[in-house]
Amino acid sequence: MLEPVTLTVDGRQVTMPAGSTILGALNALDIDTPTLCYDPGLTPVNVCRVCVVELKGARVLAPSCSRQAEDGMEIFTDTPRVRDARRMVLEMLQSSVDTSTAPTLLQYAVRYGTQPDRLEGGATVEQPVRAGDNLLYVRDYSKCILCYKCVEACGHDVQKTFAISVAGRGFDAHIDTGFDVALGDSPCVYCGNCVAVCPTGALMGRTEFDMRQTGTWDEKAQTQVDTICPYCGVGCQLRLHVQDNRIVKVSSPREHPVTRGFLCVKGRFGYEFIHGGSERKHRRL
């Protein structure tokens, strides 16, 4: 058993179990730290860089989500350097992708006072919306901030299907099914765990996408009902998002010990039958 480590954050001391990250220490101190690519259920990839903090003695800022806390570290979370870097990263994202369905990112943007119009006129991540190649979810990569969460959820961390990865490089890097084949020709099993972890709405359930298109999606009018998935004996907890007495989305609580928030195609997308006689019942994948 390794010794716990004690570090100083903004002048306050905190002792953490060995192996904790700096972010873990910040959370223990209730320091609200922005994160976009971090997910407690996935391996940190530290690519979005909004969680960076100043570490005394280090040449550059450190990503708090992945950097291990060490004994004696001195961390500063709100210096001008940190604020500037976070603001600039958010401005860069706002100037290059459609953040209209990324509430968390927009909240941070307000906190750090971004002015994305300064970068106006620059290249944006524009790709055709891939809405037609399956009935269950829509991929609109013009909203993608390349947080890698979908790749991880599809791959090693959760599903182990490996249907998607990052292709291209630099500004042209993007999520790809491999030579951009249609989902049906990819190994995708439609578990929708990529949709569950997407922080920007680049991946979206079909029902939500259609309702947003017609302007009927209204989260305030939705209620949530927890139940157990009826399809098999595993006992996954489903959270039904209900609007106008119809299920419009199914998720699973991240803290649930069986699912950790992840489901299979049946639990996540197999809800149309409940509504009975739906116009969709004859459609196939």
Place this chain on the structure above:
Amino acid sequence: MAYPATASNLLLARCGLVDPASIDDYEAHDGFQALRRALEMGPEWVIEQLTLSGLVGRGGAAFPTGRKWQAVRAAQGEPRYVILNADESEPGTFSNRKLLEEDPFSSVEAMAIAGLTVGSALGYAYIRGEYTTATRYLATAIDAARERGYLGADVLGSGRPFDIEIRRGGGAYICGEETSLFNSMEGLRGEPRSKPPFPVNVGVFRKPTLINNVETLVSVQPILLKGGEAFAQLGVPGFTGTKLFCLSGHIAHPGVYEAPGGTTLRALLEMAGGVANGRDLQAVLMGGAAGMFVPLEHLDQPLIPSALTPLGLTIGSGAVIIFDDTVDMWEVTRLIAEFFAEESCGQCVPCRVGTKRQVEILHRFTMGHGRPDDEQLLQEIGAAMGDASICGLGQTAAWAVLSALKVFPSPSGDIGA
């Protein structure tokens, strides 16, 4: 053409003198003497000599070599690997190429010394894909060395194994960054990994790995033959030994020059015959694309890291690119920015978007329709890239631009118009 004689000819001693394909020729010129000595004296002695020599990594990061070797030797985990980083892709940098094409055996010998010192049985030579001649000579050298027992299951009868395999890069600049190089070798996407953990503990195949630049490894041989202290006496405290500089651009005699630590840009310029065609010197780019434009008042500044850092300068890879008074320097700066936009892997936001925005703003500049806050934007983008990018590529990709803002007259106005 023959290179002008330099004050110290340690690393280039055999270049142009020996037949690079002949192991006999190499043996006749001190070849494999350092390996014999290393086997005779033992690994502690080797590391002690490296530490005494004050040798630091020549790839650009300048990490003390003795400490790195010691750390890999002490690292937990088997097997350990030695990697020769010959993915030399920095624009204006071609010293590794010269060493590999003209004296390939010295890299083989140095890798064997490294392997036996840190306890590794297998080394990889990761060579830039475009370096076909260098690859051919190195492959020939490895085979010849194995035949004579310098490599193989029993190196020189010591009972200890060491062998070398070649890996060729696929053409990405980022794969010269050590952790991207590991990914590349493992068949993964050429993206850097987060450090820490450092390669000495978690390197290629997640095993302890000693990775050194060609020039660093080639420096080991003279250190072991002449002694660490003798090496340290070349050069100055703060930069011991000799360093290879690659002079290119508008220079009378472009090429690789060896100079003792503490030399100045003016001395290097003189060594290479000055600006070509007798024109006036306009600018010096030190360290390649990942380097910076040096204000001309610093031409006499000894090139010592501790003195350069406060001036915002580094030696980097040793590239020195000379521009005469005919060049539009903002156009050059834009081309450097385009290089990075092309070579960014796209993994982290500051580099992926920052390199793109740099190009866009510099394009406006050079086309003569910049916006009033463009300079401020470049400063802010550059600061975020330098502070928040994952790897050395993103962290240095704004240096040339930021230094151009300091060194060259503001482009606002009629530049390029």
